[in-house]
Amino acid sequence: MDRYIRKIRQAMPGGDIWIKESTYAQAEGLRAIYATAAEKECLIVDGCKAFLFEGEAVDGIKICPLNHANRLALNREIRYTRPQAIGAATASFGCGDRLGLANEGQLAAVRKTKAKPVLAQQSLRELDLTGRSYDDVIDAASWAVFKAGYREGYGADGDHLKTKREVEAALEHGCSMITLDCSGVLREPPAQAAALSRAYEQIPAKKRLPLEKEYMNEAQAASIGVTYTRQTWMEVLVTYLDAVELAEDIYIELIRSRGRRIDYEISLDETAHTTSAEAHYFVARELKKRHVRISSIAPKFVGEFQKGIDYIGDTEGFRHNLRIHCTVAACFGHKVSIHSGSDKFKVFPVIADETKGLFHVKTSGTSWLEAVRVIAGNAPELYRRMHRKALEHLDEARSYYKVACDVSAVRPLDMAADDELSAYLEQNHSRQLMHITYGILLKDTEMHDEIFEFLKKNEKIYGLQVKQHIEKHLTSLGCL
């Protein structure tokens, strides 16, 4: 190690050198070490494969920046740094990171559990609102994993994708998980009987009749308490057939042919309708029949999973609802996925119980809110400007996210002293206000730079805060 320190000092004079030995990684023809020198982070490589990395050669070693090209090289050579499928037999926890600064804290929490982290998890909406790309998001996750010396594998989720083009782009950029959002093809079943029959009969008979025969006499479904009446069957087919066909097409065309394992999640949650057990069973059985391998299904549950606040609804009702979804999932061997899982402390113990610890839970906004909390507690002037801007643009943000947020219930900013600003992160309406306006705040270039500058300067505090908050989630989920 002394040899390295001497060489780094030569290349980067004037500063402390800190080499994190736990991140030392070795592959054939390559040694890679994470170091900070003169307060700059770098990757040090040597060995005959060092030429694959961009950087400055000094006396037989190479000092490289943590950039995109080097991340790709590192991914190729050191397997655990690249996203990989987690599978249906292991619990997983999705940690969206809108800033690219939270992954280390998130990983520090999840690595203490048996669950695997999905460290890169962004929907196109989030990428657009934050001005980031899949490359940026996976860069951040890969470096976090390398720096932490975490070798157990992590996932990258192309979240809430709706079209072939979107799925293809996510896979090209290295995502190991695809969440297909079926909301664009989920049909609303007509409430009136005659209209429902008409919609049902519009489905071509050669598809409809064999399926009708299969499902109206489905013994396995009946054995787990899922039964189709004429009406529920018609509703299920009208609503979900297109979604099944889309999921199948995408799988055959883009996923199966990829030659690597991909976690494929089918999301049915972005709709006004609660997903019934009959619907879940139909989608899962059809996909299995069509040889589509999925890792999880995200139903829409009873009650409300609003962004950044606790579950709204009857916890026992949710338990009952989740139980039947778990029974269906166990029947086909996939996990139940729970979206908008940030801060759902009331139902985490229920999720732990009913899934017997085998779940996928997605969080995202809560790590952003922890950033806002650090700002509120330490940079009051910046927080006040963010808060004011959020209020001004709330209506615009509401077009992306459906939340209850009532601003008249938010304490006027002028009345809050500096040391009371953190309290805004404790109250549901102000939490949602700051949660859904992240895109607007980050699109303001000046504010964006100030937020990043502040958080980078306070990286340790932010990392610790995120770690503790995610730990709270995992403890409540029975993982810690």
Ligand SMILES: [Zn+2]
């Ligand atoms: Zn969702």
